[in-house]
Amino acid sequence: MINGLTGLALLCLSLPYLWFQCGLLGAALPVTVLLCVAYRRVWTALIWLIFGAVLVCRLEAEAQHLLPASWQHKQAELSLCLAQPPQVFDQYQRFSATVLAQPADLQLRHVRLTANANLDIQAGDCLRAQVRLRQPVGQLIPGNFNATRYFFSERIDAQGSVVELIDQTLNASLVVRWYQRAAPQFDDSRVRDIWAALALGWSASMDANLADLFEQNQIKHLMVVSGMHIGMVAAWALLLARLFHRLPGPWRGHWPVLRWVTVVSLCGAFVAITGFGFPAVRAWLMVLLPLGVMLSGGRLGGLQSMALAAVAIAAMRPQAWLSTGAWLSFGLVWVMIRLYQRWRSEGLPGWQMALRMQLLLSVFSLPMSALMGFQWHPLSLLINLLVIPLVTLIILPWSLLILVWPPLVHWGYQWLVSWGLDGLVWIARWHQPPPVLTFAEIALFAALFWLVLSHWLNREQRWLLVPLAGLLLLWPVRSTPPDEFRLTTLDVGHGLALVLEWPDQTWLYDTAGQWSDGTSIAQARLAPWFRRRHLAVDGIVISHSDNDHAGGAAWAIQRWPDARRISGEPDAVAELSGQGGWQSCHDSPPADLPFRLIATPKALRTSDNDRSCLLLVETKAGRLLITGDASRNLEYWLMQQYPQWFPLSLVVLGHHGSRTSSASGFLDASPEALLLVSAGDRARPRWPNPDLLDYLQQRQRNLLNTAWHGTIEVDVDASNNQWQVRDWRSSFRRRFLSH
Incomplete structure (x- = not known):
């Protein structure tokens, strides 16, 4: 039977996610289930019902702060202040800020902005600036990190870019003054960033390369102030309380009160210094509440303490449970409690408990890395065994002491941290890409892990379950193929990546672009999607050599070396990919393909865009046309050369819907066609162009845009030979962030 506190905790953990994904009806599901469980317990059922209603109202109120759709890409004058320094890249800098003043019809609290790298913006600066605003929406690829959910969980109500800096003043808080006093003592900017992350909670402003280094070694969690750091501060506080309790004075004989006051005050001071970041506040509550209950004479077990903390966290910020980090932290604490209860009853020595704990947590991190898209290191167990004690026992308290006396930097701190970083750089060469498991595989892993940790089986029987992990190898190795044809337009921002699937083969049309540091978007974002679906590509078409279409060509060839290769600019793509064997789609295109390549006249191939491969697919639902970045000249040529193909039933608009393509006459030739475009929600709304959007509105035609959907x-x-459209937007995104 579920007791009242456990029921509240289950409600807090499940309701926000169901509300986000499924809307109000989804939020009603856990309340209904609990009411059925609370049979004949009227007061318990009433409490659950009231608390569930309060959570829903709180979530609805939080969503009212989001940037309205009417303000998308519009400029507003905002007054805002930075608590942390910006994260600086080559051409721009990124930072989060608290909004102090704004137009009357906005209710923004926090915004994430970008600005030119040449602007001198520091922690503690208060800015008055003209900002071009965007809704807090991220790219959406099934199974990948959900940026929209993350933004809402962190109360980021809008994104934007600084168009003009009107005024800038310094309003340095005590924490900023501490930073300004200690920063000149550091000779190595990497060491300074680590100190600021541990002592001040400034992990978001850490150098991007340094953050990647920690992720590659699977220790990035050590740089985000959370439960482990609060736990270590609590341990030091208990030690100080014990020493103080031995001194003569009125506190002698009041050990419970002294312990509670010391732990809560020191942990609270640390949380305040780090800016009340919610991971730290969450951990502080998990320390504060059980001690408070014990002080008042009550008794709570480990799992009851966690349930109480879950309720308190939801009461403070209900959307906090939308964060994957919150679940990871909570799950790890639950695992640690279960292990501690088990091994304490078995009388294991402390060093064995610590070693076993780290071993199982390292194993547990593998499915978590797959779920969150983190990189993985085969030596993570050894790395964590060495680095966790080093950071928690030495570097963290040393970092806090530097706040009091900055010259301590030169007493070995800088040498120790630099030496550790050099070792991490050397060992990072063996890191692996994120492990890719389906949700079913992760659920199976979690079930086996639960059985291993449970008290249902004795010691000998538990480990007989380990061979059951081999069931993962028997899972289906390929996604379900379509009955006839399937087109998937992946959300890659400003770029193009189309997956064309038939029952017997799969082709990839274009491979998205690259980020400013040269990293392939396909390798970072699309590779997990392909591995998760176990899709093998039989052929690759690169429309032309522009970066936003051919940025992942090298990755695609490395991933599928036996795939057929076709391009509108074979020589240029061969140079980009470092691999030859590319066949032109214009010169005698092969006939043994599941689609038709349309060879364009040489006289019309006057630019990179007009050398794009044109591709036609015949289906029972009609003809589908893909034109890459082809211009209007080629669109009119198609209508003149192949009038029998029109009207089309589906058109992937050329050049992301820019002014150079999607001529009104070309679109009018297929008045009932489904229109689809791959475009990114960029700082400047250039794609799709406003004229195209006005045309579609006048004709009352819908547009499927990856930036929106x-x-x-x-x-x-197969039932009606019509196109069936699917996207993965949550109810939250449809209700509050639709265009």
Whole structure:
């Protein structure tokens, strides 16, 4: 039977996610289930019902602060202040800020902005600036990190870019003054960033390369102030309380009160210094509440303490449970409690408990890395065994002491941290890409892990379950193929990546672009999607050599070396990919393909865009046309050369819907066609162009845009031979962030 506190905790953990994904009806599901469980317990059921209603109202109120759709890409004058320094890249800098003043019809609290790298912006600066605003929406690829959910969980109400800096003043808080006093003592900027992350909670402003280094070694969690750091401060506080309790004075004989006051005050001071970041506040509550209950004479077990903390966290910020980090932290604490209860009853020595704990947590981190898209290191167990004690026992307290006396930097701190970083750089060469598991595989892993940790089986029987992990190898190795044809337009921002699937083969049309540091978007974002679906690509078409279409060509060839290769600019793409064997789609295109390549006249191939491969697919739902970045000249040529193909039933608009393509006459030739475009929600709204959007509004035609819908999947419905459209937007995104 579920007791009242456990029921409240289950409600807090499940309701926000169901509300986010499924809306108000989804939020009603856990309340209904609990009411059924609370049979004949009227007061318990009433408490659960009231608390559930309060949570829903709180979530609805939080969503009212989001940037309205009417303000998308519009400019507003904002007054805002920075608590942390910006994270600086080559051409721009990124920072989060608290909004102090804004237009009357906005209710923004926190915004994430970008600005030119040449602007001198520091922690503690208060800015008055003209900002071009965007809704807090991120790219949406099924199974990948959900940026929209993260933004809402962190109360980031808008994104934007600084267009003009009007005024800038310094309003340095005590924490900023501490930073300004200690920063000149550091000779190595990497060491300074680590100190600021541990002592001040400034992990978001850490150098991007340094953050990547920690992720590659699977120790990035050590740089974000959370439960482990609060726990270590609490341990030091208990030690100080014990020493103080031995001194003569009125506190002698009041050990419970002294312990509670010391731990809560020192941990609270640390949370305040780090800016009341919610991971730290969450951990502080998990320390504060059980001690408070014990002080008042009550008794709580480990799991009851966690349930109480879950309720308190939801009461403070209900959307906090939308963060994957919150679940990871909570799950790890639950695992630690279960292990401690088990091994304490077995009388294991402390060093064995610590070693076993780290071993199982390292194993537990593998499915978590797969779920969150983190990189993985085969030596993570050894790395964590060495680095966790070093950071928690030495570097963290040393970092806090530097706040009091900055010259301590030169007493070995800088040498120790630099030496550790050099070792991490050397060992990071063996890091691996994120492990890719389906949700079913992760659920199976979690079930086995639960059985291993449970008290249902004795010691000998538990480890007989380990061979059951081999069931993962028997899971289906390929996603379900379509009945006839499926087109998936992946959300890659400003770029193009189309997956064309038939029952017997799969082709990839374009491979998205690259970020400013040269990293392939396909390798970072699309590779997990392909591995999760176990899709093998039989052929690759690179429309032309522009970066936003061919940025992942090298990755694609490395991933599928035996795939056929076709391009509108074979020589240029061969140079980009470092691999030859590319066949032109214009010179005698092969006939043994599941689609038709349309060879364009040489006289019309006057630019990179007009050398794009044109691709036609015949289906029972009609003809589908993909034109890459082809201009209007080629669109009119198609209508003149192949009038029998029109009207089309589906068109992937050329050049992301720019002014150079999507001529009104070309679109009028297929008045009932489904229109689809791959465009990024960029700082400047150039794609799709306003004239195209006005045309579509006048004709009352809908546009499927990846910037609005995320990844879009279009299937041929065998029952009626019509296109069946699917996207993965949550109810939250449809209700509050729709265009």
